[in-house]
Structures are given as structure tokens and as C-alpha cells.
Amino acid sequence: MTSLPGVLGDLDPTSDRAVFRQIADQLRDAIAHGRFREGEKLPSEAELVEHYGVSRMTVRHSFSLLQGEGLVHAEHGKGVFVRPRPPVRRLASDRFARRHREQGRSAFLVEADTAGSHPTVDRLEIREEKAGQDIATRLGSVRRVLARRRRYLLDGRPVEFATSYLPLDIARGTPIAEPNPGPGGIYARLEELGHRLDHFEEEIRARMPTPTETKTLQLAPGVPVIHLIRTAYDTGDRAVEVCDTVMAADAYVLSYQLPAT
Amino acid sequence: MTSLPGVLGDLDPTSDRAVFRQIADQLRDAIAHGRFREGEKLPSEAELVEHYGVSRMTVRHSFSLLQGEGLVHAEHGKGVFVRPRPPVRRLASDRFARRHREQGRSAFLVEADTAGSHPTVDRLEIREEKAGQDIATRLGSVRRVLARRRRYLLDGRPVEFATSYLPLDIARGTPIAEPNPGPGGIYARLEELGHRLDHFEEEIRARMPTPTETKTLQLAPGVPVIHLIRTAYDTGDRAVEVCDTVMAADAYVLSYQLPAT
DNA sequence: CCTCTTTAGATATCTAGACGAGTAGCCGAG
DNA sequence: CTCGGCTACTCGTCTAGATATCTAAAGAGG
Known part of the structure; x- marks a missing residue:
């Protein structure tokens, strides 16, 4: 005893x-x-x-x-x-900087490397579909969209599940609709298509996962998720992409820089 | 039946x-x-x-x-x-803009008004203390700090508990050490003291609350917290404040703007 | 009319078991 | 030496109660 x-x-x-x-x-x-x-x-x-x-x-x-x-x-x-605390991935606010795209690296890979981990992408799925109310509104009342779903893993552990929505009139028939959109990811392709990116807007929530999310991210009980919705705007102030991301909260620290002006 | x-x-x-x-x-x-x-x-x-x-x-x-x-x-x-979903407070990334300070409004009040709610501040406590390891590091190895703790309520419901840490050599004997630091809040005072603010850095985590946090924020079971650590830097790149904030996750949406450059 | 008490129904806590099923180590049969 | 089975220990699920406490509404008494 x-x-x-x-x-x-x-x-x-x-x-x-x-x-x-x-x-x-x-x-x-x-x-x-x-x-x-x-x-x-x-x-x-x-x-x-x-x-x-x-x-x-x-x-x-x-x-x-x-x-x-x-x-x-x-x-x-x-x-x-x-429960051991898993190593966290730090998402810096410059992770979409143009210099990274020009180096041909996608945001996820850039981040993973700085963390020294082995990144994987999984469950890639590309479909044309009708956007839900929320997504349509964010894209400026666009209903027909291309949806790119994928799951990200770090050293074999799923940490993030993301869906990108792009207006069909922009993305259809371009490399964006291909499984591998090429170096620099879809943001690089968008700029090549004439949509020079101006800024991103990110919305962050935290909540408990749904049963589906628990399964997809293999979440332990008592681990919340961070729900991040990013909208990308081009220099014409048009929303050209909405990315809906659900992250295992114990695997992430988000970091932002704000100007004081 | x-x-x-x-x-x-x-x-x-x-x-x-x-x-x-x-x-x-x-x-x-x-x-x-x-x-x-x-x-x-x-x-x-x-x-x-x-x-x-x-x-x-x-x-x-x-x-x-x-x-x-x-x-x-x-x-x-x-x-x-x-469980009813409470109304959420949206925190925009321009909430610390200088124009708000110059209008003599604190960030919390500015936000609360746009949401049309009735804001309250509670449990104000100001102490001089020895900073913990993490805070000291963020402040550039400063150990002696002024700590300003307070709880924020919205329509009577506690939603946020925050502690600001400032180096004693900056804050001691100034209005910052007073319960009411005056119009524009402590950031306005910092600028008057010659520390013109340059930028903020925010770190965001989400996790389940500790029992203390559950009590302080009167959290229902199954509600995570958003843990935000903001560091304010002046134009001399000195960290002049660290603000440690724990928010009820069901009451907040954070919003950030990122440049695409 | 107001107040206090009663009571029914609801959740909170706790007990003492039963059986199921996954894990790991031991040990003998081949 | 390896494979299989036995066994002890573990958590997972479920039962059938007991007692306590809280709420709200009905009823009794002033």
C-alpha cells in the first residue's frame, strides 16, 4: 500500500x-x-x-x-x-507576411519549422458548395464558393482543422482548386490572379468542442478549442477568402502586434 | 407526464x-x-x-x-x-487607439458603450509587489512593480479580471498609483510621463479556468477562459506595462486587423 | 391582505455493490 | 525461446437505493 x-x-x-x-x-x-x-x-x-x-x-x-x-x-x-502539457505552437501576427509567401513557404510550414516540429497535412478535401449564411455575408453575399478543407498535424498529433472559402468566380479553374496550389499557398496564387492582398481580419473565440471536433482533433476531455475566422481583403477592399479554423487550445498561443496609433 | x-x-x-x-x-x-x-x-x-x-x-x-x-x-x-448564450463583447484591435485616449475614455468603457451595455469596475486593488518570473521577464528583468488589479462587470455580470504590472520606477507616486488614474486611463498617464506608446504585443491562450477563476468570474461549468497577456512598449522599445487578463470565453470575441505586408 | 408553514418535486451527495473490459506480468506448454 | 492463457489490477458502466437541500406553490393563521 x-x-x-x-x-x-x-x-x-x-x-x-x-x-x-x-x-x-x-x-x-x-x-x-x-x-x-x-x-x-x-x-x-x-x-x-x-x-x-x-x-x-x-x-x-x-x-x-x-x-x-x-x-x-x-x-x-x-x-x-x-496530463502533460503539450508543446505549444506560437502563431505570430506576421505569419502571413508577403516575404514568407515570396519564399514559397506556406504559413503553417513556416510556423512549424520555427517550433522545430514535424508538420503534416491530412484529410485534404476540395469542393464547390453553397456557402452558409455567415460565410456568404463575410464574402460580400457570395453564395457559390470553393471550399478547401484540411487537417494539420504536428508530430502526428492533430492540432488544427481548417476550411478556406473562396468565391467561385475567383478560384474556379485556377491552381487554388488543385490539391497542391503551389509554392506560397493560395495567398500567393490570389496575388498572381490580380488580387493583391491588403489586410486580414481575424475573429477569435474560445469554447468547448463539439463531439465532432473532439473526434477530429482527438481532444482530451477538458480541452477547449480556439475558433479563428480570418477574412482576407484585397486592395480593392473585396473579401477574397474566409478561413474558418478550429484549433486545439492546448497546442496554441496566438500572438499579435497592435500599433498604438 | x-x-x-x-x-x-x-x-x-x-x-x-x-x-x-x-x-x-x-x-x-x-x-x-x-x-x-x-x-x-x-x-x-x-x-x-x-x-x-x-x-x-x-x-x-x-x-x-x-x-x-x-x-x-x-x-x-x-x-x-x-444554457443561454450571453451577449458577447467584441474587442476590436483599435481599442487602444490614441484617439480614444485623447477623448478621455478608457478602453473598457469605449467597448462597453458600443455594445450598449452597462459597465462596472470592481475589486480595485493597487499594491507594490515583487513580480513573478514571467512578468519580470516581460518587463525587462524588473522585479519591483506596481500591480493594479480590477474586475470588470457588464450589466452586473463579471466578465473579466485583469492585473496591470508597471515598473515601480515609472509608476510610483504618479496618478497611476491612484485608484482613479484620471481621464484616458493609465496609458494616457504613461504618455504624459514621457513614455509615448509605440505598440502593444498580445498573447492569447484558451484553457479551462482554475477554481479561483471560476469563483471570481462566476463561470458556469464548461465555460473556458481566454487568457490574454498584453505588453505595452514605448517608442524607446521599453516594456512599460504588462497586463494579464482572464476573460470569460463565452462573453468575448476578439478581433484583430493584420497588415498583409 | 400578508406572513409563515407545509409539502411536493427537483437536484446534490453518497453508498455498496455488480459486471464489463483493457493492461501487464507471470508462467507453463510447446 | 515463443506463444498462449491465467490472474491481478485497473478504469468503465450501471443499478437501487438513502439522505440532504433547495424551490415554488399551496395552505393555515394572523
């Missing part, structure tokens, strides 16, 4: 705090103070049942709290572990 | 999907399709127990799943309700 008392305290029966919360508090505290390290196995349910003298369901309730907070994850047949 | 069969289907005993997941799926689907509207009460635990012929713990397990996704919230003694 593990000497749990050295790591975990006792329950306070006089407290009005629910038992399963007290247990969660102690575990959370122990993790925060490094008494359990990243990837380390927590005491098993049976051990905690014995240590605290409670029912197994109560211990499981505590675990499910911590799981909801993204602090731990359970592995069937093995145990409950402190 | 409510005619649940009209809204919810039956279980599939042959499916290998766990019963509590099947129930959650059906409820999630019903909510997504508007068969239960925002704020509407879901069937009670007892009704679902009867409808599906399962134990109460199983129904509760389903509810706790949906709660973790932020889809529903339970009110003790009343029922389980579809």
Missing part, C-alpha cells in the same frame, strides 16, 4: 464542502505543487477508496471533476495520470 | 455506445435542433428515468456530460436548463 498520507491529507467531516470536492481539491493541490509530476500516475481508485474511507463512485466523481478541468486523463486498465 | 417520445427517441440496446452517452447524444441533438430552446427546462431526472427505464445515476451522468460541454446548467431544486 502506498503511503498516501504523506501526499494527501484527511477529509474534514465538519466542512460543508462536498467530499468529492475535498478530494479533488487535495489532488489538484498536490498536482499544482508538483507532488505529482506530469505524466505521473495518480493513486488508483481503490487506493483512494481505502485512504479516504469513501465509496468508489465518490472517488470517481472527484476524478471526473479534474478531468473536466483538463488536469488529468484516465487510461482504461492503466490508471489516472497527470 | 410529458410526452417525451415526441422529442426523445429510444435507446439502442444493441449499440456498444454507453447508455449515458446515447442519452446525452439525444439531448444534445434535441438542443441543437431547437426542440429545446435557450433557457428552457429539460425533462427532470425522474422523467428521464421513467422514459428510458434506466437508473437515476445514469441520467445524471448524461447531464454531467452536457454540463461539461457547457450546453446545459443545473439549478438546485428547479431543474436542468439549456
Whole structure:
């Protein structure tokens, strides 16, 4: 039997705090103070049942709290572990700078290299479709669009799922409609087609994932997603692309530079 | 008895999907399709127990799943309700523009007015303290700082908790150390003190809240937070302020403009 | 008419089990 | 030495209750 008392305290029966919360508090505290390290196995349910003298369901309730907070994850047949924080990818606000396109590098690859990771693209799908209300509005009431879907992985782990929408009258029959749009990505092609890019607008939300997103991004419980919607405008102030991106929040830090003017 | 069969289907005993997941799926689907509207009460635990012929713990397990996704919230003694989406505050990237400061308005008030809401500031606390590792690094190895903490509320609901850190040698004895720093906020004061602002850098993360944050922001279960760290640089490229902000993710949309150059 | 009490119905917490299923190590049969 | 099976330990799912607490509405008493 593990000497749990050295790591975990006792329950306070006089407290009005629910038992399963007290247990969660102690575990959370122990993790925060490094008494359990990243990837380390927590005491098993049976051990905690014995240590605290409670029912197994109560211990499981505590675990499910911590799981909801993204602090731990359970592995069937093995145990409950402190969830390691994955390396984060930093997205700088200059990631679409023209100099990167002119070097023939796509934004994702540029970023991945600076992080020293191995990037992959996956589930590429290109279709012509009717845009939804929101996308159509952003594109200036354009309904017929080309949609480019793809999933990005870093060292084999899916981190991002993105869909680019482009007006059909711009993209149809161009390299943009091809699986590999060529060096510099679709933004480079747009400029070659005469749509010199002027600026981007990005909208950022954070929320819990839908079940579909959980599956696509293989998200652990308690990991939110960052939902980013980028609109690209050309120098004629026309919206030439809308990119809808869902990112695993534990894998990203976004970084922006704002002028003070 | 409510005619649940009209809204919810039956279980599939042959499916290998766990019963509590099947129930959650059906409820999630019903909510997504508007068969239960925002704020509407879901069937009670007892009704679902009867409808599906399962134990109460199983129904509760389903509810706790949906709660973790932020889809529903339970009110003790009343029922389980579809969580209404609160109105979101849109933070534009020009919110620190000098023209706003020159009009004597703080960034928070400017934003709140455009949203037509009633803003409040709360729990103002100003202290001199020793900066943590991270803050010190961002401020250029400055350890002694003035910390300005405050909570922001919108129509009475807490939405944001922020701490500004400023080097003591800049802020001590100035209006910045006062509860009300005067028109235009601390950025206006910094410029008066000779630190003309050049640009800001913002770092954005999303994660689940700590228990402290849950309490401070009165967050419902299943609502992530947006963690924003802004560093302000003056024209001498010195970091003159670091602002650490935790926002209720369901109350915000961040918006940025990026140049394409 | 107002206030306090009662009561029914709702969720919150907890127990003590049962069975299922994945993991890992041991150990014997081939 | 390898493969298979046994077994102990793990988490996953589900049951059938018990007790507590909260809410809202109905009822009793002033």
C-alpha cells in the first residue's frame, strides 16, 4: 500500500464542502505543487477508496471533476495520470507576411519549422458548395464558393482543422482548386490572379468542442478549442477568402502586434 | 407526464455506445435542433428515468456530460436548463487607439458603450509587489512593480479580471498609483510621463479556468477562459506595462486587423 | 391582505455493490 | 525461446437505493 498520507491529507467531516470536492481539491493541490509530476500516475481508485474511507463512485466523481478541468486523463486498465502539457505552437501576427509567401513557404510550414516540429497535412478535401449564411455575408453575399478543407498535424498529433472559402468566380479553374496550389499557398496564387492582398481580419473565440471536433482533433476531455475566422481583403477592399479554423487550445498561443496609433 | 417520445427517441440496446452517452447524444441533438430552446427546462431526472427505464445515476451522468460541454446548467431544486448564450463583447484591435485616449475614455468603457451595455469596475486593488518570473521577464528583468488589479462587470455580470504590472520606477507616486488614474486611463498617464506608446504585443491562450477563476468570474461549468497577456512598449522599445487578463470565453470575441505586408 | 408553514418535486451527495473490459506480468506448454 | 492463457489490477458502466437541500406553490393563521 502506498503511503498516501504523506501526499494527501484527511477529509474534514465538519466542512460543508462536498467530499468529492475535498478530494479533488487535495489532488489538484498536490498536482499544482508538483507532488505529482506530469505524466505521473495518480493513486488508483481503490487506493483512494481505502485512504479516504469513501465509496468508489465518490472517488470517481472527484476524478471526473479534474478531468473536466483538463488536469488529468484516465487510461482504461492503466490508471489516472497527470496530463502533460503539450508543446505549444506560437502563431505570430506576421505569419502571413508577403516575404514568407515570396519564399514559397506556406504559413503553417513556416510556423512549424520555427517550433522545430514535424508538420503534416491530412484529410485534404476540395469542393464547390453553397456557402452558409455567415460565410456568404463575410464574402460580400457570395453564395457559390470553393471550399478547401484540411487537417494539420504536428508530430502526428492533430492540432488544427481548417476550411478556406473562396468565391467561385475567383478560384474556379485556377491552381487554388488543385490539391497542391503551389509554392506560397493560395495567398500567393490570389496575388498572381490580380488580387493583391491588403489586410486580414481575424475573429477569435474560445469554447468547448463539439463531439465532432473532439473526434477530429482527438481532444482530451477538458480541452477547449480556439475558433479563428480570418477574412482576407484585397486592395480593392473585396473579401477574397474566409478561413474558418478550429484549433486545439492546448497546442496554441496566438500572438499579435497592435500599433498604438 | 410529458410526452417525451415526441422529442426523445429510444435507446439502442444493441449499440456498444454507453447508455449515458446515447442519452446525452439525444439531448444534445434535441438542443441543437431547437426542440429545446435557450433557457428552457429539460425533462427532470425522474422523467428521464421513467422514459428510458434506466437508473437515476445514469441520467445524471448524461447531464454531467452536457454540463461539461457547457450546453446545459443545473439549478438546485428547479431543474436542468439549456444554457443561454450571453451577449458577447467584441474587442476590436483599435481599442487602444490614441484617439480614444485623447477623448478621455478608457478602453473598457469605449467597448462597453458600443455594445450598449452597462459597465462596472470592481475589486480595485493597487499594491507594490515583487513580480513573478514571467512578468519580470516581460518587463525587462524588473522585479519591483506596481500591480493594479480590477474586475470588470457588464450589466452586473463579471466578465473579466485583469492585473496591470508597471515598473515601480515609472509608476510610483504618479496618478497611476491612484485608484482613479484620471481621464484616458493609465496609458494616457504613461504618455504624459514621457513614455509615448509605440505598440502593444498580445498573447492569447484558451484553457479551462482554475477554481479561483471560476469563483471570481462566476463561470458556469464548461465555460473556458481566454487568457490574454498584453505588453505595452514605448517608442524607446521599453516594456512599460504588462497586463494579464482572464476573460470569460463565452462573453468575448476578439478581433484583430493584420497588415498583409 | 400578508406572513409563515407545509409539502411536493427537483437536484446534490453518497453508498455498496455488480459486471464489463483493457493492461501487464507471470508462467507453463510447446 | 515463443506463444498462449491465467490472474491481478485497473478504469468503465450501471443499478437501487438513502439522505440532504433547495424551490415554488399551496395552505393555515394572523
